[in-house]
Amino acid sequence: MAKDIGIDLGTANVLINVKGEGIVLNEPSVVAVDTSNNEVVAVGTEAYEMVGRTPGNIQVIRPLEDGVISDFKTTESMLNYFLGKLNLGTRFSKPNIMICCPADVTSVEQRAIIEAAEKAGAKKVYLEFEPKVAAVGAGMDIFKPQGNLVIDIGGGTSDIAVLSMGSIVTSNSLRLAGDKLNADIQNYIKQKYNLMIGERTAEIIKMQVGTAYDPDPNAKLSLSGRDLMTGLPREIQISEVEVEEALHESLYAIIDATKGVLEVTPPELAADIIDRGVMLTGGGSLLKGIDKLFSKELQIPVFLADQPLDSVALGTGILLDHVVNK
Structure with missing residues (x-):
């Protein structure tokens, strides 16, 4: 069975909380792309190390701006990479995913976040507002x-x-x-x-x-x-x-x-x-x-908060139990 997961899809970092395991991934929301063939060269920590240090054909992209998706294709590649790295789902079993967004996000931006999670292999996507999730995660x-x-x-x-x-x-x-x-x-x-x-x-x-x-x-x-x-x-x-x-x-x-x-x-x-x-x-x-x-x-x-960097990711774990077990 695939485990339910919570994702703090932040402008600076992506944190992933797996049910029963806690926070298993915390990496920068950065993707390095080779502009000559549009191939992803590196994601997360490896890509962040390249910021300001790449040749002309390598572009380091932050696919999220102000908490929302600015580059849909790159966000999808990033989520696919992180979820693939954790090997959470199988061909027959997909995880439920809770993902967070800013409080003033538009319906178009909400749809983009849900679609990115669905394409990355979610069975069902739950969207929650960051301040609510952060408050729960902070206790x-x-x-x-x-x-x-x-x-x-x-x-x-x-x-x-x-x-x-x-x-x-x-x-x-x-x-x-x-x-x-x-x-x-x-x-x-x-x-x-x-x-x-x-x-x-x-x-x-x-x-x-x-x-x-x-x-x-x-x-x-x-x-x-x-x-x-x-x-x-x-x-x-x-x-x-x-x-x-x-x-x-x-x-x-x-x-x-x-x-x-x-x-x-x-x-x-x-x-x-x-x-x-x-x-x-x-x-x-x-x-x-x-x-x-x-x-x-x-x-x-x-x-x-006791763990300010992790509050949103911790909150997704608690709220996911709340909505899935309703």
Whole structure:
């Protein structure tokens, strides 16, 4: 028998949760394609290693943008590769698949996600909204008549949702998350130092000296890039203070969107949220001090999920049991 599986189809990473086994795959959502014959050269971790380092005929593609499919054929190839690697189904038995999407996804985008999963070998496809799944995966009991607020900061989207009785009451989805924070760092260094750095370098800066609150002026990182005036490699040092400045605008956009969601939340649920606090999930929530910044600005306790990167994938496993065994 094929096992039921949950897929967190993220802009930055794909995570697969197999029933009874837990999370068995976590790889970047990246595909390397040879443009001369349109053949897939590498997928996942192997393709990510090629970012910024390929010859002209090899193109490294992210088939998902802002949490939705931008390149259907490549997404299908990627899912086929990952599911084939796990060898989950047989010719006679196909798995049920639960797959996640941002809260504001259109019906056309939903259809594209379902079709990609069906072509990759699903028996039945269940589609769920990311903030709901992330809340369940983070250990929140969203099925009671009480307000729960979750902020899921992924690679392409930040989903903010108030949940009660198993459904989303109010929500907002911003096409602004981890990838945008990387771009903010790249732009800041380009403007301040006249230095061009790659996406992977920006990600390293964010992870090592990225902070959202109370930066340490002594925390610095050396990095190299291409000087825009001379075209030659050059090394600089960047501090936590500078990275906090680079990320400031985008982080406050997420805070403002959260305030907007709270403003239209029914008063009883809003009162629950003041008591219960906010749950942060997704890779973006690992940014140092982000819980303190959000707590200060929202004036509500803010908690980081135990496994923020895995919350959506873990939630698919729990919800899949819920819908398949109904």
